[in-house]
Amino acid sequence: MEEVDTNTSKEDRLCHFSEDYKQIYLSLTYSIIFMLGLPLNGTVLWHSWRQTKHWSCATIYLVNLMVADLLYVLTLPFLIITYSLGDKWPFGELFCRLVRFLFYTNLYGSILLLTCISVHRFLGVCHPLRSLPYRTRRHALLGTAATWALVVLQLLPTLVFSHTDLVDGQVVCYDTSSPKNFNQFFVYSMVLTLSGFVFPSLVILVCYSLMVRSLTKSEESLTRVGSTARAKSIRTILLVCGLFTLCFVPFHIMRSFYLMLRFLPSRNCQLLMVASLAYKLWRPLVSLSCCLNPVLYFLSGGNNRVRLFQELRHNKMGEHPAGAKGDRPRGGQIWVLSR
Template identity: 80%
Template sequence: MEKLDTNASKEQRFCQFSEDYKQIYLSLTYSIIFVLGLSLNSTVLWLSWCQTKRWGCATIYLVNLMVADLLYVLTLPFLIIAYSLGDRWPFGELLCRLVRFLFYTNLYGSILLLTCISVHRFLSVCHPLRSLPYRTRRHALLGAAATWALVVLQLLPTLGFSHTDYVDGQVICYDTTSPENFDQFFAYSMVLTLSGFVLPSFVILVCYALMVRRLTMPEDTLMRTSNAARAKSIRTILLVCSLFTLCVVPFHVTRSFYFTLRFLTSQDCQLLMVASLAYKIWRPLVSMSSCLNPVLYFLLVGNNRVRLFQKLKHNNVGEHPAGAQGERPRGGEIWALAR
């Protein structure tokens, strides 16, 4: 929805290229994400709310992730309508700023929550006894609260950068900011990429690498962990890292490249068009991460599927078989949450 990509920005005043693809592509992809994200995240929140068992660390992180996803997907109808209208924003200044803010809140909040989950799981796998005092509900609540506070502080500037404006005779909502403020926005976005993506990603990869090394040690060095269980854990780690890399890394790479070209006032119109196209194509795909948490939640932990079918059949928590929740492996939800 960034009208800067036609003839509004100073670096692109000699580069005019069509973005008609956004009217169909972005409207369609955001519609799919909205339907899937709303239904799947609502279902997982419902299951978590209905369970009689006291919430553990995994469920606390799960609920926070689902809330972040829901806050974002509820803004998608505004984007769908605006893109279908050819970038015209009919919803006013406040919703423009709020929609942009919630997009980045979901993105960087999810990354930081994943970092908390990775550290928690790393401690439970590599230091199971020494870390027991730190793997508690209290620490999980503090970690989730600190994550929200840090994300909000990091993203407050987006409320100032994003705003509405008149371009080519219609009201648009800047995804970045107006041309005269782009230099300041570029510096802010680079700092945000470093603090909100690069550093947390490094922590996540280190934690998972150490877990894989631990799980591939000879069996006598681990405490009664079967080969099948270790193999499943390793597969899960690889799947989680692959999905995270697929969704989040290309978005930040294409975004940083596109912003850098704009900052350098590149006059290579073809390169600028390719960079813009790559960034705009990947922008809705990063939002697919809003659908991956609940999908992994059901696919990787079999007993969660059993619980869902039982709830749909009986619509009563008390009618569940006594062993439905007790058989769930400790920490299994944490694997299913990771993006």
């Protein structure tokens, strides 16, 4: 995430490496993510709201994922303006803490919700009958509520560590913490990485390993799971693994390595510069999950994509259910009333 690194540690000041690239690189990448993430997540939420049927367990998890993405995407204009101004923060203390908090809420909320989706899919594939009492909308709602509660509890310290400060004559917004609190922040960050990333990743890895073993038994899995559910499970495995490989794993590796170098008493300016550059170059890419998560929604159900394209086509052409043939006018009225 965004950090005023040239001002936050003695190591950085003594090494004297430039970070002018952030003004262009971060402004540009966050602008692209905002332009893609806002319509994609907004469209998914709009489509989910218009569904006539009750949401399935998977839809409940995915809609919460879209909400987390949308909350973060709405903070990106603040970051784009800040980096365009050269790390100057003009929005005050409250928005500084809120923007940092929402970034990590999206990050670790996404990871935990993807874990819930993976466990739900694992139960459906490996234990389809025994898990029926647990794969209900009630349990899905409880799971999402527990996820949000756990994420908020984990991230409350970020509201303390993140704050504004006057550095070299301009107001900055710390992403990690001020230099005097960095040691405490480092310990907190390592604990958060273990609880918010490493442990959920292990759960997902175990679930998918068992799913792959079950799905490779072609005849047995086709009979027990069904070809449609099997294809859906394979798509979920590939997309979630791709998300973790592209977004979450590199970010946490780079971030942990960079923070560790800053924490150690010995200073290697060249290594610190490389670690800082790698971390900051990868930082915006973790936000790509905001653009990729909607793809998971479309692939989670066979009719989601078709239904959405049909609705967009009707709206674009000015067609409404009332103008269709046959029984479409009555169906359109039921669609609105049942929403």
